[in-house]
Amino acid sequence: AQSVAQPEDQVNVAEGNPLTVKCTYSVSGNPYLFWYVQYPNRGLQFLLKYITGDNLVKGSYGFEAEFNKSQTSFHLKKPSALVSDSALYFCAVRDKSNAGNMLTFGGGTRLMVKP
Amino acid sequence: SAVISQKPSRDICQRGTSLTIQCQVDSQVTMMFWYRQQPGQSLTLIATANQGSEATYESGFVIDKFPISRPNLTFSTLTVSNMSPEDSSIYLCSVVPREVGTDTQYFGPGTRLTVL
Numbered sequence: 528a529q530s531v532a533q534p535e536d537q538v539n540v541a542e543g544n545p546l547t548v549k550c551t552y553s554v555s556g557n558p559y560l561f562w563y564v565q566y567p568n569r570g571l572q573f574l575l576k577y578i579t580g581d582n583l584v585k586g587s588y589g590f591e592a593e594f595n596k597s598q599t600s601f602h603l604k605k606p607s608a609l610v611s612d613s614a615l616y617f618c619a620v621r622d623k624s625n626a627g628n629m630l631t632f633g634g635g636t637r638l639m640v641k642p
Numbered sequence: 643s644a645v646i647s648q649k650p651s652r653d654i655c656q657r658g659t660s661l662t663i664q665c666q667v668d669s670q671v672t673m674m675f676w677y678r679q680q681p682g683q684s685l686t687l688i689a690t691a692n693q694g695s696e697a698t699y700e701s702g703f704v705i706d707k708f709p710i711s712r713p714n715l716t717f718s719t720l721t722v723s724n725m726s727p728e729d730s731s732i733y734l735c736s737v738v739p740r741e742v743g744t745d746t747q748y749f750g751p752g753t754r755l756t757v758l
Contacts, residue, residue, distance in 0.1 A: 559745065561746065561747075563749070568754070569751060569752070570646075570648075570734055570749040570750050570751040570752045571685075571734065571736075571749040572749070573643070573746055573748055573749075576746055578745070617684065617685070621745075627690060627698075628673050628738055628745060628747070629675075629687060629690070630687070630747060632684045632685045633684060634683075634684045635683075635684050
């Protein structure tokens with residue numbers, strides 16, 4: 528079984544400050560981890576993923592995420608938030624052994640960046 | 643990545659009717675999926691659309707309610723049958739592109755369905 532938890536429904540950050548959106552996961556094998564962003568009235572856009580290799584993954588729009596195996600976490604980060612980053616963020620996991628490529632999504636975290 | 647379009651982008655339907663949603667991709671893909679996102683909720687996988695055979699449904703979803711077709715490698719449809727207000731959701735298709743080593747799902751823009 529695979530599962531994802533995003534413990535915060537909403538994160539509030541001032542523009543220019545660093546932001547972190549938390550994600551923890553559970554899989555029986557090795558994880559593939561993903562972050563997606565959803566802007567109002569839009570579909571999901573892929574931000575970044577961890578498959579293997581370097582624990583720090585860099586993605587679109589200046590976002591990065593750090594894979595931490597011991598803490599089973601994959602937190603999304605950005606050094607300096609923009610108002611335009613305000614959106615709904617989803618973490619997703621897939622067990623590497625899952626040949627069906629099925630993703631399990633977290634509940635989502637709404638990021639609010641205030642000027 | 644692939645360019646994915648969905649039709650319609652939104653619709654308002656009456657209870658008891660059916661709506662067919664189309665998903666078109668600009669390149670061949672290995673896998674196609676259909677998700678539901680209920681208001682204020684996360685995404686739930688409905689089914690994997692298999693080319694030339696019956697879709698694989700997740701627990702809680704049945705073919706009679708959500709028939710799916712995938713006649714080729716770039717196109718799929720999802721029908722929401724005998725709709726009720728509880729079916730009001732955003733329906734999204736996603737694809738895994740065919741390039742070697744690509745295992746990322748890319749999503750269409752979604753279809754926002756309101757059932758009255």
